[in-house]
Amino acid sequence: MDRSPLDADASDAALRRLPDWRGRLGALRTAFRAPSPAVALQLVAGVGALAEELDHHPSLDWRYDLVFCSWTTHSAGWRVTALDVAAAERTSRLAADLGARAEPSLPRSLELALDTADPDAVSGVWATALGYVRRAGDPDALHDPHDRGPSVWFQRTPTPAPSRWHLDVSVAAEAADDLVAAVAAAGAAVDASAAPAFTVLTDACGDRVCICTPRGRPDPTS
Template identity: 50%
Template sequence: MAGKEDILTRARIDEALDGLPDWRYRLGGLVTAYKAPTAAAALELIAAVGRLAEEQNHHPDLDWRYNRVFIRFTSHDAGGEVTERDTRAAAAVSAAASAAGAAAEPGLYRTVELAIDTAEAAAISEVWRVALGYKRVEGGNDLVDPFGRGPNVWFQETPTPNSSRIHVDVHWSKAESGPVLEKTAATGASMNRDHAPDWVVVTDVQGNRLCLCTEEGYDPEA
């Protein structure tokens, strides 16, 4: 069992990822997607991942979409952060995917969060938790789906909430974010890059906001 003392720093995660080209770092986890030759081959890869998970007693979040398999490793017993158990598991899955003839497509793995501007998160978080059937993140008001299927909800506390209080954060890996930013800018949306490459605030012509985010600036020790 891992503990918070086993959480890898960003420097150690980045060092590990140098040897894990199939994988990207995302919000306290290692993520990737694999494209198998057929749907049947994707199922065989899922079975192989399941066997590895049992052998290592470390189980990923996994989603199957026809011939693609989306995988995320995180250490829940370390507060939902990356430990060496995750890097070992990712390496084993990469080997299994190669043996199955599956190609890594980590750029397909994107993560969506719902952000709510508020002057007092504690006053409203319970409404959202109950309505969504979510649970609280330890030590805070932010919310997560206990089954990892729906988007996280986090409360951006500010004394001056934006008039458009709810926005979506879309997380892409920095390595794949460039084309997304270019295509979004080409739609005519306004692009505030003051905090790039951590995030870019996008506002559509009606004033609705979303943020295109990367792993830059995310510190697991913060």
């Protein structure tokens, strides 16, 4: 099956056929809620068997009755391909057969973002300290080679903010407004000038978190 990255139009068309999934940060992502932890483990085992059949392996995370799953093609630069679409379709069928329901708005993707005028001057420190690596086509970010921790993104700017670190939380587009409203109700100041791509929320101490959607910063892995 073709392992070439899908372009934006092909990705949009694929997602229209995949109601259980959302495209975000170079992967197809969702969560399935199983009737019980035992059934969740059956789903993990089923996806494992599917991965062996396809010679294509997702990231899976089992949490009690929830199974978080993301499909991406490493050989295509951590981008979505036709193989991922086919794998997602079959994963949904496995879940349905086990009585697990998709909750595609549940997963959130976390990135640590650092304002800097010169990523090359600082990235080596963070790569070494975290054991992270660069990926081809994504020069301003570092990634956990085991796909466990959040990525680190170096936001190029000649005028770094006083609080240089901030968090980028990427969510499904339909979940963003409710999340922004909840964080604002918890006491954050809101800057929605770049919405719906991202909304900047600032706490009382000046620390920021950006709620991002698939229309956020250009993603070299999409």
